[in-house]
Amino acid sequence: MQYNAQIPDVDPLILGAQAPSPGGNQMFCLKKWNAVAMWSWDMECNRCTISWVQVMDACLRCQAKNEQEDCVVVWGECNPSFHNHCMSLWGKQDSHHPLCQQDWVVQRIAK
Template identity: 55%
Template sequence: MSTPSNSAGTPMEEDSASVQKQKTSNPTETRPFVLKKWNALATWAWDVECDTCAICRVHLMEECLRCQSEPNSECCVVWGDCNHSFHHCCMTQWIRQNNRCPLCQKDWVVSRTSK
């Protein structure tokens, strides 16, 4: 086994401090990339089978058509005992004509509402 030599032909001595300095002088050699900034993104959805209001056909996470046209209105979601969900404004109008769920035709009984 031969020892490394310099241009003069004399053996080179490498001490552990110089090797450590070489390793830490260029950190990108050991790591393929450095994470400088990270932005987290989270999404959520209602726990329902169908996330669209069957009455107005607008996504439940958005305001219904009536609330979109009226400023400062709060549109919430209402669930029935049948576990179908609708915009509260849409279901209020529906109940005036028919007291049954628009999807399954069971008697409409409110089980919970969102805020």
């Protein structure tokens, strides 16, 4: 997994400084820093094309049963993503991919 974080270059003397010295040229003192990060799936479409629920959220079945931890995402060979539960229900009716109509083959699975 790859993480891309851009952390600003900060002078370590500024981070460790206690109090500005009188007559010094230090403008401020950084006492605490809380880093916040956001993440998202690296994909073009972020919705399950069967249920139209965002892939980062649980599918409708898992939301109804309050089982968000068990919901996984599957990708087909042509790269659109689906909730595994949505695709398993689709597969009971039709063994072809919902968009390109090729035979459904799982390329990868992720949580």
